[in-house]
Amino acid sequence: MHEASIALSLLEKVIEECINNGCSIIKSVKIEIGRASGVMPDALSFVFNAIKADTIASSASLYINEKMLTAMCNKCHKEFSTEENYIFECPHCNSNSFNILSGKELNIIELEVE
Numbered sequence: 137m138h139e140a141s142i143a144l145s146l147l148e149k150v151i152e153e154c155i156n157n158g159c160s161i162i163k164s165v166k167i168e169i170g171r172a173s174g175v176m177p178d179a180l181s182f183v184f185n186a187i188k189a190d191t192i193a194s195s196a197s198l199y200i201n202e203k204m205l206t207a208m209c210n211k212c213h214k215e216f217s218t219e220e221n222y223i224f225e226c227p228h229c230n231s232n233s234f235n236i237l238s239g240k241e242l243n244i245i246e247l248e249v250e
């Protein structure tokens with residue numbers, strides 16, 4: 137499962153960040169995931185909660201913000217976004233030439249430590 141390795145590297149990253157800041161307990165982790173990243177938030181949460189036991193993040197809550205997919209059309213130069221996981225064409229001019237601006241990222245946006 138794709139989400140298992142992502143959850144593991146996320147956990148390692150927040151633990152390292154916490155220790156680097158001289159803290160010993162992680163209380164919450166907030167991340168954002170683009171809808172086009174191919175990561176299923178429920179699956180990621182599930183794995184994170186399973187592997188956090190016996191670490192300094194054992195009582196950490198994971199909050200996931202889903203980010204919409206946005207793109208810029210190369211033909212009409214308008215920006216557009218979608219709730220879907222994929223974009224097939226520009227909704228303004230139907231061109232299929234566009235650049236993805238966001239929607240593929242996975243970022244830690246907030247870390248609450250003690």
Ligand SMILES: [Zn+2]
Nearest residue numbers: 209212226229
């Ligand atoms: Zn367009």
